[in-house]
Amino acid sequence: MNFDPALILASLPDVATGMAITILMWLGGSFMGLALGLAVSIARRWGGRWARLVLDAYVGLMRGTPFLVQLFLLYYGGPYAGLDLEPVQAGLLGLTLYSAAYFAEIFRGGFEAIPRGHVEAAVCVGLTQAQIIRRILLPEMTLLVLPSLINMFTLLVKETAVLSIITVPELTMVITAIGSANFAFAEATFLLAVSYWAIVEITGLIGRFIEGRLGRYRLV
Amino acid sequence: MTEFSRRRVIVSAAMATTLAAGRARAAEDALARVKKSGELKVGTETQFAPFDFLENGKAVGLNYDVFAEIGKEMGVKINWVALPWESVLPGLDAGKFDMVAGPATITKARSERYRFSPPVAEATVALMKRASDKSLTKPADIAGKAVGSGKATAQLAQLQKYGATLSPPPTVREYVDFSQAYADLAAGRIVAVANSLPNIADAAAKQKDVFAVVLPPFGEKSYFGYIGRKDPEYAALMDAFDAAFLKVKADGRLAKLQQKWFGQSFDTPDKAPTPAV
Amino acid sequence: MLWTHIILLGQGAIMTVAISAVAITVGFALGVLVCAARLSPVAGLRGLGAAYVSFFRGVPLLVMLLLIYHLLPAIGIDVPGVVAAIIGLTLSTAAYQAENLRGGFLNVGTGLVEAARMVGLNARQILLRIRLPIALRLVFPAVVNEAIMLLKASSLVSVVGVADITRDAQNLASSTYRPIEAFTIAGAYYLLLNIVLSGGGSSLSRMLGRHRA
Numbered sequence: 001m002n003f004d005p006a007l008i009l010a011s012l013p014d015v016a017t018g019m020a021i022t023i024l025m026w027l028g029g030s031f032m033g034l035a036l037g038l039a040v041s042i043a044r045r046w047g048g049r050w051a052r053l054v055l056d057a058y059v060g061l062m063r064g065t066p067f068l069v070q071l072f073l074l075y076y077g078g079p080y081a082g083l084d085l086e087p088v089q090a091g092l093l094g095l096t097l098y099s100a101a102y103f104a105e106i107f108r109g110g111f112e113a114i115p116r117g118h119v120e121a122a123v124c125v126g127l128t129q130a131q132i133i134r135r136i137l138l139p140e141m142t143l144l145v146l147p148s149l150i151n152m153f154t155l156l157v158k159e160t161a162v163l164s165i166i167t168v169p170e171l172t173m174v175i176t177a178i179g180s181a182n183f184a185f186a187e188a189t190f191l192l193a194v195s196y197w198a199i200v201e202i203t204g205l206i207g208r209f210i211e212g213r214l215g216r217y218r219l220v
Numbered sequence: 221m222t223e224f225s226r227r228r229v230i231v232s233a234a235m236a237t238t239l240a241a242g243r244a245r246a247a248e249d250a251l252a253r254v255k256k257s258g259e260l261k262v263g264t265e266t267q268f269a270p271f272d273f274l275e276n277g278k279a280v281g282l283n284y285d286v287f288a289e290i291g292k293e294m295g296v297k298i299n300w301v302a303l304p305w306e307s308v309l310p311g312l313d314a315g316k317f318d319m320v321a322g323p324a325t326i327t328k329a330r331s332e333r334y335r336f337s338p339p340v341a342e343a344t345v346a347l348m349k350r351a352s353d354k355s356l357t358k359p360a361d362i363a364g365k366a367v368g369s370g371k372a373t374a375q376l377a378q379l380q381k382y383g384a385t386l387s388p389p390p391t392v393r394e395y396v397d398f399s400q401a402y403a404d405l406a407a408g409r410i411v412a413v414a415n416s417l418p419n420i421a422d423a424a425a426k427q428k429d430v431f432a433v434v435l436p437p438f439g440e441k442s443y444f445g446y447i448g449r450k451d452p453e454y455a456a457l458m459d460a461f462d463a464a465f466l467k468v469k470a471d472g473r474l475a476k477l478q479q480k481w482f483g484q485s486f487d488t489p490d491k492a493p494t495p496a497v
Numbered sequence: 498m499l500w501t502h503i504i505l506l507g508q509g510a511i512m513t514v515a516i517s518a519v520a521i522t523v524g525f526a527l528g529v530l531v532c533a534a535r536l537s538p539v540a541g542l543r544g545l546g547a548a549y550v551s552f553f554r555g556v557p558l559l560v561m562l563l564l565i566y567h568l569l570p571a572i573g574i575d576v577p578g579v580v581a582a583i584i585g586l587t588l589s590t591a592a593y594q595a596e597n598l599r600g601g602f603l604n605v606g607t608g609l610v611e612a613a614r615m616v617g618l619n620a621r622q623i624l625l626r627i628r629l630p631i632a633l634r635l636v637f638p639a640v641v642n643e644a645i646m647l648l649k650a651s652s653l654v655s656v657v658g659v660a661d662i663t664r665d666a667q668n669l670a671s672s673t674y675r676p677i678e679a680f681t682i683a684g685a686y687y688l689l690l691n692i693v694l695s696g697g698g699s700s701l702s703r704m705l706g707r708h709r710a
Binding site for chain 2: 501505508563566567568570571575578655656657658660664667668669670671672673674675676677
């Protein structure tokens with residue numbers, strides 16, 4: 001197997017488009033998942049018994065099956081249940097539903113880790129439950145779970161590679177197509193490795209920067 | 221990366237200066253190795269009905285029958301290595317096996333890179349539609365509609381070329397594999413899938429209520445061949461394989477097997493043609 | 498018909514469990530080494546550990562598997578698909594487990610360590626009797642979680658030809674032209690395995706918790 005760097009250079013514009021789609025899908029799905037995950041974690045904790053049962057089942061299902069299987073059933077099985085989505089829509093919805101389950105678990109751990117004393121103190125000074133959640137629990141929890149959230153974001157970058165099975169023209173799809181059209185399997189594999197590594201490392205850098213900034217507000 | 225380019229530089233330098241010395245140290249002749257070990261290693265994907273697929277967990281299809289006959293002629297046992305298609309050609313390049321069963325459509329680009337056996341079946345591309353779709357009766361009816369094919373395949377290239385002649389041209393969607401294109405056809409997102417006739421005929425036969433073939437085929441006449449390497453140390457092996465293949469073809473065994481798996485036999489040339497595309 | 502398909506994918510499930518079990522166990526041991534390197538007083542070792550974690554967390558498993566299976570032969574090392582799959586999964590999970598372990602170690606309260614020092618334990622005793630047991634208990638849930646992630650990530654090994662649940666499902670989809678059914682069975686298998694795994698994990702976790710200091 002030989003290696004031709006010129007091929008990598010020639011395909012860079014296509015690769016850039018694929019990378020842009022990967023990043024848009026990843027950020028879109030992850031941030032919507034973050035919001036949904038927060039809502040799920042709050043509903044599980046304060047939403048009553050039924051809400052907890054249903055949401056536990058949802059989280060278990062999403063975390064217990066591979067993203068590939070979920071996405072396949074959502075996109076190709078959806079039309080039989082009246083849910084006919086375009087690839088990009090299905091990809092965003094799939095990523096959101098999948099990541100929300102993980103984010104909900106991270107937030108749950110965060111809520112549980114907040115010292116009871118803080119909540120008791122808030123009750124004593126007469127804050128309502130909504131105020132306690134918004135003013136005490138959410139800010140404290142965010143600081144606690146920040147490293148886990150950033151870790152989850154980096155994991156999700158790599159999950160986006162699965163979107164190619166529903167014809168979203170993302171990075172993996174673009175690069176493997178170039179590789180097989182030119183029989184340049186070594187170059188394609190190498191390019192894939194470098195591209196994802198770059199995204200993950202840059203995310204890690206941004207994450208550490210945010211952690212550093214917010215770390216100032218950390219208690220004790 | 222540097223590791224690979226360096227290897228390449230060393231190889232070309234060696235070839236330029238002392239060709240003979242370089243040759244003497246080249247890999248062992250593939251035919252001698254295969255004869256010595258008594259087995260021919262063949263890469264395959266098990267997801268290409270009716271050539272190669274699993275029936276209740278057992279690998280069956282035209283390929284297994286044809287290679288069994290060729291193995292008899294060559295006096296070797298066939299040792300199958302199953303991989304997903306995207307890993308099969310890289311596996312051949314990496315020397316994981318001696319040949320690839322596939323088969324693959326014989327195209328210009330592939331012929332430049334690999335050595336094809338004589339054609340084993342016709343690969344001409346046709347359309348498959350939903351059985352319930354009455355609006356699609358001839359290939360040109362896809363004008364302006366969404367159709368699908370496999371990413372980076374010869375079938376996709378044919379579909380794109382044909383689509384460009386229609387007005388308005390169809391929207392072409394590319395799938396990682398044909399299973400997904402069929403799933404999207406069944407789900408109604410596309411009106412037709414372009415694939416080689418033997419493959420879609422099999423799909424339509426197995427799912428009569430869901431799929432139907434649109435005749436005639438729209439693509440240029442093309443053929444399926446088995447794939448080997450062009451490297452000099454593989455030349456003798458491929459010559460021996462071709463000779464055995466033609467023997468199996470000449471005495472009618474190939475036609476009988478085509479009949480068994482496709483329900484029809486094909487009139488194919490004895491030598492891999494050199495296609496324009 | 499449905500039952501034969503379920504039994505067929507069951508064979509894939511055995512393969513999935515087998516390679517995941519080997520990878521998670523060997524990966525844990527390797528993770529301990531990488532973690533030790535990252536927490537080492539020697540700067541060179543720390544750098545190596547950090548590079549390992551960065552590389553194996555940054556490169557997608559799929560790409561890693563392709564590199565091991567297709568590119569190693571180019572430098573004269575040829576491994577069968579199953580071995581390539583186990584190597585890839587092990588190297589990848591070791592990076593994640595090393596990070597979990599490091600988090601566990603750093604979270605062992607300094608108070609405990611100081612108390613141990615006060616009662617006269619030496620550094621070795623503190624490591625073996627205090628820090629290590631507490632860190633292991635702290636990271637246990639993370640190990641179970643990693644096992645679940647790994648079991649699902651193992652669905653990628655089909656790319657090097659390992660006949661796991663996913664590859665069996667793809668084979669079934671392409672021979673029957675019924676992909677939805679095939680992938681539903683596959684999803685059910687993964688869910689079942691993970692329910693067993695997390696159930697077993699929580700009971701083990703409770704047992705460990707009983708000996709909490």
